[in-house]
Amino acid sequence: MAWWQILLLTVYAGLEILDELQIYSSLNTPVGAGMIAGIIMGDLQTGLIIGASMQLMVLGVGTFGGASKIDATTGTVLATAFSTSVKGMSPQTAISSIAVPVAAIMVELDVLARFANTYFSHRVDHLIDQDKINYSAVERNLLYGAIPWALSRAVPVFIALAFGRGLVQTIAKALNGDLMWLGTGLTVAGATLPAVGFAILLRYLPVKKHIAYLILGFTVTTLFSVIFSNIQALGTGVAVANKSFTATFNGLPMLAIAMIGLALAILHYKSIPINKVAAKNVVAPSGNVDSKINDNKGEITDDEL
16 A cells, blocks of 8 residues: 555545535545545445445434444545455455444544534633634634544544554455455455445334335336346347347446436425325314324434434
8 A cells, every 4th residue: 555545545534524514525425435545546446335335334324413423434445445455355344344343433533523622612612701702713713623523534544554454464364264254254244234224224214104105116126127137138148149239238227216216205295295284284083183193103204303
């Protein structure tokens, strides 16, 4: 791993958390981190595989108020860097052995960054309490708060990349040698982690209320996938039999399926005001609104979010 790669990944790690807190350009997401880390390391495919897998894993994970969550973005950066630079470490192994543990450990550093920022908050409070407020000093202290956030990501990434490659190489060698059984298990675990994200997401979505959309989306996706897979297979067979056949059959892009989902979401969104007004106007015999109208126990709806 070259020094400039370590430097660029360290700088990105420090900037991505600031992006998440202020701009949110989507480059701070796991898939964005995988793309950038993959470009820096010269292996975009591996970066996207790791980033997309981590993105799917945290689909249903969110923060409320000042809560901290696992840092899948930093985990993606380190997993991509080591998977592309260490021989014998597959993306799936890197996900389960590096990305997930790092993402969990980064929760502690996230909390540390939050605590460090209280120092600047107290300084701002002190400046405001003065008879003559120094507004420039207040602005500076507010900007200083970005330093702990950036260091909480940049420092561990730099230490891991600069001094941890030998350890990772030893682990990769062991997982491909005497501990092959463990390496195989980690590979399987890394491949199944996206299902965990879907499970968490389905747990917090109002699935019981909109089960029809879930069934429709699954059926449409499966149907189109089968149809276009068969078309691709047919085109490949014809091309083998007839060398002059040069047409290319591409599979249905995920963008098309996403647009179908967007259309259904828009239809549902437009129907929400009508349903809410109707629910408010329905009164039980006792004079209270019927509690059975919106029975979504155990689910988080858009109002609660």
